[in-house]
Amino acid sequence: CGIFGVIGVTDAANFVALGLHALQHRGQEAGGIVSYAPGEGFNSARRFGYVRDNFTKQSLMETLPGALAIGHVRYSTAGSKGAAIRDVQPFFGEFSMGGAAIAHNGNITNAEALRRELIERGSIFQSSSDSECIIHLMARSLQRDIPSRMEDALRRVEGAFSVVAMTRTKLIGVRDALGVRPLVLGKIGDGWCLSSETCALDIIGAEYVREIEPGEMVVITDEGVESTRPFRSRKSRFCIFEHVYFSRPDSIIGGRSVYETRRQIGVELAREAPVEADLVCPVPDSGTPAAIGYAHESGIPYGMGIIRNQYMGRTFIEPTEQIRNMGVRLKLNVNRALIKGKRVILVDDSVVRGTTSRKIKEMILDAGAAEVHFRIASPPTAWPCFYGVDTPQREKLLAATMSEDEMCEHLGVDSLKFISLDGLYRAAGEAEGRNDKAPQYCDACFSGEYPVEPADMIEKGFKL
Ligand code: SF4
Structure with a gap:
């Protein structure tokens, strides 16, 4: 909110x-x-x-x-x-x-x-x-x-x-x-x-x-x-996902530009997970700064391979799965002229259920892409958030039940890599990465380490 x-x-x-x-x-x-x-x-x-x-x-x-x-x-x-x-x-x-x-x-x-x-x-x-x-x-x-x-x-x-x-x-x-x-x-x-x-x-x-x-x-x-x-x-223990997705890129958090953190995530991703390709495309809008950083660091050209209809809401925020599923094509369209015949790196902010990622991959392949490589600007989302971000129940999170390779196969892409937790922390200004003994941020949706015990959920049977 x-x-x-x-x-x-x-x-x-x-x-x-x-x-x-x-x-x-x-x-x-x-x-x-x-x-x-x-x-x-x-x-x-x-x-x-x-x-x-x-x-x-x-x-x-x-x-x-x-x-x-x-x-x-x-x-x-x-x-x-x-x-x-x-x-x-x-x-x-x-x-x-x-x-x-x-x-x-x-x-x-x-x-x-x-x-x-x-x-x-x-x-x-x-x-x-x-x-x-x-x-x-x-x-x-x-x-x-x-x-x-x-x-x-x-x-x-x-x-x-x-x-x-x-x-x-x-x-x-x-x-x-x-x-x-x-x-x-x-x-x-x-x-x-x-x-x-x-x-x-x-x-x-x-x-x-x-x-x-x-x-x-x-x-x-x-x-x-x-x-x-x-x-x-x-x-x-500030929410690290505010840096990745939730906040606007023109906001300043902790004296640091959200845009710059997101761009730096792309730089880290390019170092951690390089791949030969012809084009780096953001999944708009929150993937855009990371794609710019990835393209800059890798030297692979940046292009707007997916165009977002500015008059639609954000997929993640819509309340039911049915609306979410319908929404993707209404919100995003492929720029065919740019994509055709290219090996494309798609940079997205996160993979939650995987439904959006699959649809985007299909759209890119339908448009004639030669290869599709996903690079994700956050670590695998394997745990639900109980602090105000609407992630689904654990069973519905792709990363809760699948390894990175299994997710890659499930999404049907040529490669899939997520930024590491350390890489994300470095991008957010922590030069030494994550301090595992005393983490500088809340990262529970990636690590499962909840800084405040989710009492109501534990009562309902949620297992930490
Ligand atoms: Fe943010 Fe923590 Fe919620 Fe993840 S679990 S979205 S890091 S508050």
Whole structure:
């Protein structure tokens, strides 16, 4: 999901809409905005579909007045797929000291246990979303102010959370102790903003200030930014897949350009897995920088052998397998004139179920390619993510049941190579590669080493 919040600017909701538009790649199912204005109170709007189709209408934006607003774009991971509007964030709660709205990116790994406990103690849930637990935990806290209630609530929550919240006078941002999901602070005029990624600061002309640190809470008012560390400090385990796929290439993470990391992945891949070929083609869009890096390092010409229809969503994010299967040809088409007769290296970000890769291979061969070699910008995805990226159950992951050679045969390609974990870490700026004793990132979907125990899933029988 993508989250964004602004304080201290006129018509803050318009800025939030623009920020959410820049974060649309993080969630395309639905979006919501809550704003506050003295005399008007809290107002909210939640809609299915793209931000540009909803939050550009003047008639709707006029209902969201005020200099303080937060928003969320939803990507269904926890909660029901094809969600009801009641699952669309931000969520709102009314407390004795006033109202508060929250928007959450990530996944709460003990949400089911918390939900059971809260329902037994009288909470009435409105949605199927794991994030709603935070509001109910806040309601049960005995603290006298909302930031302290949030602290109380988030101490009970396990998993990955970047949260943007607001009261009548405060914009609040929090990251979990491992900093699995991103959150950055920006400055706009006399106001401030919080965003999942820096690309959303650029769109509103805000200046990047810094990342919210793992385990940090910032409370922003007219007086400025106050920072506290309510959670036990732990070594950061940022999601390495944000570098590979999830974040936009024009965002900066940890002082490093996502584009540059992806290009460097291609360089590492070319060193680790060279092959004789005539053309390096990206599977657009997230494979593009890695393909550029591969072509540069290998000296093999780069070409746009696959063209993406810009008006379709991203395959990975669509909720059902049926839609995903239909989607490939609607989204991607082969540039026949370029491909015909060539030995083609296809660079893609990941192989998850393998269905998309197979279809792409068929399209390339149908177009007359002489050979097809897959080079993948992430290690084999052999484990599901429980921290907010929608990977399928383990049995459906190709790499969970097949070796690299078996996957190559299954996909029917001339060769298939994945970047090594060390190569990926080097590309992300870790010159020595992965520190196996204390990994610098979360890489559980590749390594099976989960930095936070997925309690709900273990209860359901998931084996680590
Ligand atoms: Fe990111 Fe993978 Fe960790 Fe999920 S399991 S947070 S996708 S690195």
